[in-house]
Amino acid sequence: MSRLLAKEHIDSQYVFNMIQCYSDRYLIIDVRDQSDFNSMHLARSINIPYRSRFSDSPNINELKANVIGDASLFDRRRRFMIFIVYSPPSIVFSREVDYILKKDKCREVYILNEPFSSFAEKFPFMCEAVNIPSVMPRHGYPSEIISNKLYLGDFHHAEEPLVLQNLKITHILNATNGFDYKFESRGVVYLRLGVEDLETENISRHFQMAFEFIDHVMSSDKFRVLVHCAQGVSRSATFVIMYIMKSMGVSYEEAFSFVKRHREIIKPNEGFACQLRSFADVTEEAGCMIVKNCQKDVTID
Numbered sequence: 001m002s003r004l005l006a007k008e009h010i011d012s013q014y015v016f017n018m019i020q021c022y023s024d025r026y027l028i029i030d031v032r033d034q035s036d037f038n039s040m041h042l043a044r045s046i047n048i049p050y051r052s053r054f055s056d057s058p059n060i061n062e063l064k065a066n067v068i069g070d071a072s073l074f075d076r077r078r079r080f081m082i083f084i085v086y087s088p089p090s091i092v093f094s095r096e097v098d099y100i101l102k103k104d105k106c107r108e109v110y111i112l113n114e115p116f117s118s119f120a121e122k123f124p125f126m127c128e129a130v131n132i133p134s135v136m137p138r139h140g141y142p143s144e145i146i147s148n149k150l151y152l153g154d155f156h157h158a159e160e161p162l163v164l165q166n167l168k169i170t171h172i173l174n175a176t177n178g179f180d181y182k183f184e185s186r187g188v189v190y191l192r193l194g195v196e197d198l199e200t201e202n203i204s205r206h207f208q209m210a211f212e213f214i215d216h217v218m219s220s221d222k223f224r225v226l227v228h229c230a231q232g233v234s235r236s237a238t239f240v241i242m243y244i245m246k247s248m249g250v251s252y253e254e255a256f257s258f259v260k261r262h263r264e265i266i267k268p269n270e271g272f273a274c275q276l277r278s279f280a281d282v283t284e285e286a287g288c289m290i291v292k293n294c295q296k297d298v299t300i301d
Helices: 002-006 012-024 034-039 062-066 071-075 088-103 115-123 163-169 201-217 235-248 251-260 270-297
Strands: 026-030 045-047 081-085 110-112 141-144 150-153 171-174 189-192 224-230
Touching: 002 034, 012 026, 012 081, 012 115, 012 141, 012 189, 012 251, 026 071, 026 141, 045 071, 062 071, 088 110, 115 224, 141 251, 150 201, 150 235, 163 224, 171 201, 189 201, 201 224, 201 235, 224 235, 235 251, 235 270, 251 270
Parallel strands: 026 045, 026 081, 081 110, 150 224, 171 189, 171 224
Antiparallel strands: 141 150
């Protein structure tokens, strides 16, 4: 698990989550053929086709001259987090573009570590074609914490039909005292664990029930769960961190880092963080007791 948490992968999930986080502060540079780009591409993309006529050592001006799409986005490139997407034939050119942009003092430039087709297969609702724009929820999508399984977001996500439809959400854990069971009639299973976002609130009393609810979802390929509170920052994040800690056997710090990588805005209040650290101690002690009991049961001939 430690290796998993430390590894820096710019995969489709990471790009999806960053798009939700950065809203209008990101730019997608697609270096595939123009025909492929026209057929399908990510929203807010510009195309710099790898088959364009470039010199042996292309520079930033050559890239700009070959932009297809909103060139003003490219002009403002230094303000954005930039993701470069490619097809297998254009992978070498994607690395050249990465080098040119970084040399041009663009601070955050990343190459998707898998072909665009992989992203499109997993998140087709994030893609569009020329003259056929994608329909995006007003408040975007929640963050995907565990692929195709566990999502962390705010109350807007829980009340948006397009979010539930596209992410195929079957279960919702609501960590607030408000909001109706809006989609219960459509078969969505709800669990409300009403908590106030106060440092004095005893959120740990709900840990076992929250764990069982999420773990039930994780046990079936048919289920997906959205955990939310008002903003997806403190209460719901606490439940998700707790689940990662217990299910994967990691410390609070490791679980926090893992979840934060997928949703940068998380910040459990100090009281919740303290309870999570205590939960880690209790979980570790329980694990040690199980080991000791198992050792007592072993007889050596």
